[in-house]
Amino acid sequence: MNWLSDITPPGIKKIFRNQSDSGDTLWTKCPACSEMIFNRDLEANLHVCPSCDHHMKIDVTERLNALFDDGKWKKIKLPEVAVDPLKFRDEKKYTDRLREYRKKTGEEDAIVIGVGKVDGVTTVVAVQNFAFMGGSMGMGLGEGIIRAAEEAVSRKAPFVMFTASGGARMQEGILSLMQMPRTTIAVQMVKEAGLPYVVVLTNPTTGGVTASYAMLGDVHLAEPGALIGFAGPRVIEQTIREKLPEGFQRAEYLHDKGMVDMVVPRKELRETLGGLLRVFTRHGVKAKPAAKPEKKADNETSNVTSLPAPTAKANDTVSKSGQDTDGLDKAAE
Numbered sequence: 001m002n003w004l005s006d007i008t009p010p011g012i013k014k015i016f017r018n019q020s021d022s023g024d025t026l027w028t029k030c031p032a033c034s035e036m037i038f039n040r041d042l043e044a045n046l047h048v049c050p051s052c053d054h055h056m057k058i059d060v061t062e063r064l065n066a067l068f069d070d071g072k073w074k075k076i077k078l079p080e081v082a083v084d085p086l087k088f089r090d091e092k093k094y095t096d097r098l099r100e101y102r103k104k105t106g107e108e109d110a111i112v113i114g115v116g117k118v119d120g121v122t123t124v125v126a127v128q129n130f131a132f133m134g135g136s137m138g139m140g141l142g143e144g145i146i147r148a149a150e151e152a153v154s155r156k157a158p159f160v161m162f163t164a165s166g167g168a169r170m171q172e173g174i175l176s177l178m179q180m181p182r183t184t185i186a187v188q189m190v191k192e193a194g195l196p197y198v199v200v201l202t203n204p205t206t207g208g209v210t211a212s213y214a215m216l217g218d219v220h221l222a223e224p225g226a227l228i229g230f231a232g233p234r235v236i237e238q239t240i241r242e243k244l245p246e247g248f249q250r251a252e253y254l255h256d257k258g259m260v261d262m263v264v265p266r267k268e269l270r271e272t273l274g275g276l277l278r279v280f281t282r283h284g285v286k287a288k289p290a291a292k293p294e295k296k297a298d299n300e301t302s303n304v305t306s307l308p309a310p311t312a313k314a315n316d317t318v319s320k321s322g323q324d325t326d327g328l329d330k331a332a333e
């Protein structure tokens with residue numbers, strides 16, 4: 001073949017080279033059905049296999065872009081926390097590990113918080129980043145959730161939490177476990193403000209996360225096939241020495257048992273969430289938002305008291321436009 005490659009123009013060589021390394025760069029093999037999928041198609045399909053509907057992991061930013069109206073949202077900075085107070089070391093120093101993941105993901109910790117509009121409703125959305133140390137719950141993540149909850153309360157906006165986690169971050173010992181009550185209180189704060197808290201369980205949601213904020217939603221949505229549980233199925237099987245039923249701890253199984261309200265394919269998530277948030281905000285938040293002094297303000301207050309009346313539609317549009325001006329302009333930039 002040498003004589004052939006010698007006379008082949010460089011452009012053609014490049015084409016063939018790309019095809020031969022295609023495994024890493026251009027194609028992804030579906031772990032469920034082994035179908036080879038063109039990466040660009042996979043991205044366009046929100047990382048859902050077009051032939052078997054298997055939901056693969058999706059990048060946090062891609063998820064937020066797909067969720068918010070026109071892909072516009074504002075990122076909220078995570079609060080700073082003490083770094084490695086236990087001076088923990090396993091094979092590597094915890095500080096080195098953190099640095100590595102920060103470099104790899106470009107994020108500060110295992111959570112990203114964004115504010116934007118979902119179907120016209122200003123919403124605070126927090127997404128756990130499984131690519132960052134398995135989405136583990138440490139002080140950074142706990143503070144992040146508290147920050148997101150405060151943001152929701154101050155904006156009078158719903159709080160949507162996408163969970164994905166292996167559980168507590170063992171490198172932070174008891175300090176990571178303390179995030180369970182802390183995040184629980186943060187969720188409580190949102191609820192006490194009369195705001196909806198919606199959880200979207202994604203694959204996998206396990207450990208201390210399932211034992212705290214992941215199970216406290218007003219509504220629990222889950223992506224198809226997501227593993228949701230406290231201990232993993234293998235551990236349970238070894239402990240009870242019994243074969244577990246098929247589909248145990250998967251989203252559909254939990255839906256059957258009443259732990260999950262809806263299993264929603266990723267492509268329908270935006271629409272479903274938008275619908276829910278609109279219903280929720282119409283009955284709670286949208287009725288009472290501190291409407292900025294605007295011409296329609298009088299109208300709005302008078303409508304609040306007559307919720308079930310046929311004026312509901314007018315009420316909706318009024319409060320919606322009231323919310324439109326609600327400081328979200330920054331997000332659009």
Ligand SMILES: [Zn+2]
Pocket residue numbers: 030031032033034035049050051052053054
């Ligand atoms: Zn597949």
